[in-house]
Amino acid sequence: MRVVVLRYGHRVDRDKRISTHVGLVARAFGAEGMYIYGERDPSLVRSLAHVNRTWGGSFWVSWIDDYAAEIENWKQGGGKLVHLTMYGQDIQSVIGQIRAEESVMVFVGSSKVPRDVYRLADYNVAVGHQPHSEVAALAVFLDRLFEGQELMKRFNGALLTILPSKDGKIVIKAQGKESV
């Protein structure tokens, strides 16, 4: 299954860290890349590129100027749009159906999301109906979509790889092993 994320409404001053977390979660939980609609922010791209270099994989970031056109384009290629919103349907009632789709674009808002997104969406999905965090909503959505398999994903070309540990840090470097 192909999954991409569309981060809507990035503001450099306000959203730098949250958008970075959205991108890191998208990468770590199995999305192939992230479109960003909003203010250009080279430092955000650099942060995510740096993570690729250290931890592997080929997660991409792409700035877009017309989110509606990007969505229409995605849908014309047979993809579906999932909009994460506390106002949507319960995740538990639709996740099975979404899992059967071939490709999914996950729309993650920041500030107010325009009304047309609710209509463009094939699924408006709520990870609970309490206010919390788009970072959390994306993580739980992807964790349930991939049924936990995403946490076992391998990232090619990693410089560093972590081995699970009960009480310390075990990091393998590409040319040997080091415990820190």
Place this chain on the structure above:
Amino acid sequence: MRVVVLRYGHRVDRDKRISTHVGLVARAFGAEGMYIYGERDPSLVRSLAHVNRTWGGSFWVSWIDDYAAEIENWKQGGGKLVHLTMYGQDIQSVIGQIRAEESVMVFVGSSKVPRDVYRLADYNVAVGHQPHSEVAALAVFLDRLFEGQELMKRFNGALLTILPSKDGKIVIKAQGKESV
């Protein structure tokens, strides 16, 4: 099961939004309150109190000056410490055991976490071994701990309640119903 969160290392300038998201996730995903170790930040407390007033429940926030003493105190009362870290054991291998505990304090770091926390922890738990977000790690941890039941939690005294919707916003106010 009792769950509290300990947010470690809050810095007013850098962490305001991330720590707010940690608090909102803790509340929405079933924790009863959050200890914060770091710089005092009245605006963070106000944000979370405001959410309680609008969306209900009695989630609390408490600033602490000595995180190790707070942890020791918790453990002397029979509670366990779960430290979320990408270096820990795979969540899938320990979540069943943690679910059998009576009370759990979830330690969520921001900047570098001191070495002693790894030793104080009864469980060092990794939500994947890739860098992502403490907000995401907390959400996925609690979602798996409570097996999705936390999303059905009711919050007493809510002014607003959302009804699930396929394509709009349905909000019930305490004195009537309004669709926006």
